Structures are given as C-alpha cells and as structure tokens.
Amino acid sequence: MNLLVTLAGDARARGRGQAAACPEQAAAVRAAILGRLAQAPARTAGMARFLDAQWDATHRHVPEANAEIAGIAEGFSLAPEQVFDFLHLGCLADLAAAPADTDGCSAFATGGVVAKNRDFRPEHAGLQRVFQHQDPAWGGRRVLCLGSLGAPGAWSSGMNSDGLALADTQIPTADHGPGVLRYFLMTRLLFACGTVEEALAVMASLPHAGGGSLVLGDASGAAAAVELRHGRVDVTRGAWVAHTNHYTAAPDALAPVEHSEGRLAVLRVALSRDPAQDPRALLATHAPVALCRHAPDPSPTLAGAVWECRTGAASVAAGPPCSAAWVRFVPDGSGWREIHAQA
Numbered sequence: 314m315n316l317l318v319t320l321a322g323d324a325r326a327r328g329r330g331q332a333a334a335c336p337e338q339a340a341a342v343r344a345a346i347l348g349r350l351a352q353a354p355a356r357t358a359g360m361a362r363f364l365d366a367q368w369d370a371t372h373r374h375v376p377e378a379n380a381e382i383a384g385i386a387e388g389f390s391l392a393p394e395q396v397f398d399f400l401h402l403g404c405l406a407d408l409a410a411a412p413a414d415t416d417g418c419s420a421f422a423t424g425g426v427v428a429k430n431r432d433f434r435p436e437h438a439g440l441q442r443v444f445q446h447q448d449p450a451w452g453g454r455r456v457l458c459l460g461s462l463g464a465p466g467a468w469s470s471g472m473n474s475d476g477l478a479l480a481d482t483q484i485p486t487a488d489h490g491p492g493v494l495r496y497f498l499m500t501r502l503l504f505a506c507g508t509v510e511e512a513l514a515v516m517a518s519l520p521h522a523g524g525g526s527l528v529l530g531d532a533s534g535a536a537a538a539v540e541l542r543h544g545r546v547d548v549t550r551g552a553w554v555a556h557t558n559h560y561t562a563a564p565d566a567l568a569p570v571e572h573s574e575g576r577l578a579v580l581r582v583a584l585s586r587d588p589a590q591d592p593r594a595l596l597a598t599h600a601p602v603a604l605c606r607h608a609p610d611p612s613p614t615l616a617g618a619v620w621e622c623r624t625g626a627a628s629v630a631a632g633p634p635c636s637a638a639w640v641r642f643v644p645d646g647s648g649w650r651e652i653h654a655q656a
Contacts, residue, residue: 316631316640317651321447324377328384331444331462338440342389342463345436346399353402354409363408366491367401367522374519378497381465389463400464400496403524407485407567416558416612419576419596419604420470420480422530422537423553423584425623428592429470429480429528430604430634431616437461438615443629443640445648448504456503457642457649459618459629466500470618472627474644475507476532478620482556484525487566490543492520498541499527509535513548521546526556532622553588555580575602592619593628597635605635625649 318334320327332339354360371379379393382400386393398405417432431441440463446456458471470480479502481495493501498516506512509531516527516539523543530536538554540547540562547562557577559569579602583595596617598604606614617634620627625644630637641652 315651316441316443316629317445317642317649318442319445319447319648323448323450324380325384327446327448328381328465329388331385332388335442335462338462339389341436341440343391345440345461346391346395346463348436349402350395350399353405354411357409360405360408363404363489363491364398364401367494368397370491370493370520370522371497374493375497375501378465378494378500385463385465396463400494403483403485404489404494404522407487407489407524410487410567416483417570417572417576417606417610417614418482419555419557419580420482420528421553421555421580421584421592421595422478422528423588423592425476425530425532425534425621426592427470427472427478427480427528427530427620427622428596429618430596430606430614431459431469431618432606432610432612432614434611435608435613435615438632441616441631443642443651446504447648451504454504455648456500457627458503459616465496467503468496468499469616470620471499471503472620472622472625473503473507474625476622476625477503477506477508477512477529478531478622479503479512479527479529480618480620482526482528482558484540484558484560484569485565485567486524486542486560488542488544489523490520492522492543494522495525495527495541507531508533509537513537513539516546528554528556530620530622553584555584572602576604578602579604593617593630593634593639597633599635605633607633
C-alpha cells in the first residue's frame, strides 16, 4: 500500500481531498471519530462553554483549521462540529480530570533531524497516511506530514520544504483555556515558518488551548522543545532536545502516563552518549524502558518517523519501528515521492 496522499488547493479543498483520495476508508474514519465521541466523558456545561470558546478562538486565530475541518466533514459525511469536538477530546478529558489516553509518544531533535514514535489508539493504524499538502496561498512552500485520515494537517509530525520539522507529544494538563489547539498550531507553523526561531516567534504571538509539547528542528541544526499550557509556554533550546508525555519546566495537577519519565531518561542518556546515532535504531529501543511499545499497551507504537531537515527527505515506518519496513520520501522538485525498499 502506498502511504503518500497528495492534497492540493485551499484548506477546505485539501480537507475534502482526503475522502476523494481514500474513499475505501470512509466507513473506518467515521467509526473512529464517532466511536471516540461516544466514549467521551459526559458533556458538562463547562465543557460546552469551552468548546464554544474554542470554536471562536480557532476562527479568529487559525481560520484555515476550521476550513480544513469543514472539508474533512464534507468528504466523510460528518458534521464539522463532530470533527472539531473529536480533535478536542483530550482537552475535554483533562477538564473532567480523567485523561482518557495513555499515549506514549517519544520525540527528539538532534543534528538537523526530528524523530518521533507515534503511539496512539490501534484503530488508527489503518488510517495512517503521509500527506503532502500544497496550497497556492503558501507562496510555493509545501508540507509533508504524518497523520490520520479524518484529522487536519500535521496530526503527529511533519516537515516543510524549507526544512523546518516538528513533532508533538500529548501531555495532560489542568491548564486549558481558549486558544489555538496544538494540532492546528502545528500546521500553521509548517506553512508559515522556515526556521525554529520563526516558529517560536509565531507561538509567542498566539494564545494556546494548552496541553502537550512540540519538538522542533530546522536545516541549520537548531533545535527546541516547547511545553504548551494555556497560562504558560516553556521553551528549551539545545544541541539536542527530547520530550515524552510530562512537563519538565513545572509540575501539573494532572498526572502523566506512568512510563513517560523512564522513556525521557532513555532518550537523554542515548543522545548524550551519541547525538549522531541512527534515529531509527533509537526509536526501536525496547529496554531499559520501551520507546517502541506493543500490545497490550492501549497506545502501541503505530509508526516511526524521521524528518531530515537538511536534505528534505523523510523515512516512515508504518508500524513498530523495530519490525516495520521503512519507507523513504524524497524531494523531487514538485513535492515528494515515495520509495519502498526492494524486496
């Protein structure tokens, strides 16, 4: 199966293009979104107010996100509100003080490379794609990102044609408020920025909904990790940076997934010893604490991604990086092309 899906046009057209490119996955996309909504905490008046405020904040600060959601909803026969609410389920679980996901994503940036293990709900394994976005409003800049059908833009990690790459990790927080959701922020940074410093400036100019972290790298070798809460944003720069699923700048009232600290320690030790090591091998680590996670973990590793900021190429394992084949994506002058290893 080819992973690459090319989406061209404005935000709404690119959202609608998902279903046009993968019509055979429409029922699975609807099941994944509606199933998760059915499992969400009971909606309270406070949650409803939060979502209303989020709708307004998204329209005000990143209107392209709402336009892409409208296209996704149209293509997959869903209501835009259903897709929007689905993308905010992590926030709603935090507001209920009952974080629902035990995501174990591990991300790092070193030497012009950004890498991440995508640990998420198993039903998204078959919905994963590598999306190539082209929008005439971006002045020739293109975006390549790993995500799921039914979600907008860079819903995990990605890189643009300037060599700016980023990856996120989920972190529960009690500090949510109206602002830009992390998933919408990632796409904005990739189409609007060419360097880590430009991305940090854009983040400083926006309010944030809160929750999670971003790891960033660019073609100069610059690297930064950003922890996002509504009331504070903490930035760490270094020759290399790493992040898992807990806040390091200050504790939070909500507890993170229990293996997060152990995974971060594994990354820090490995990168301290050899920051230039093969990132694919590091993502495949199983001991002393597993970065590559398997069932019965409720959020197993669905994919590994390595974004090469200096060359513009990427490698993605559409499965656990310890065993799945790595597929290459190389720039070809008009975007990227997908290259599978010879059997």
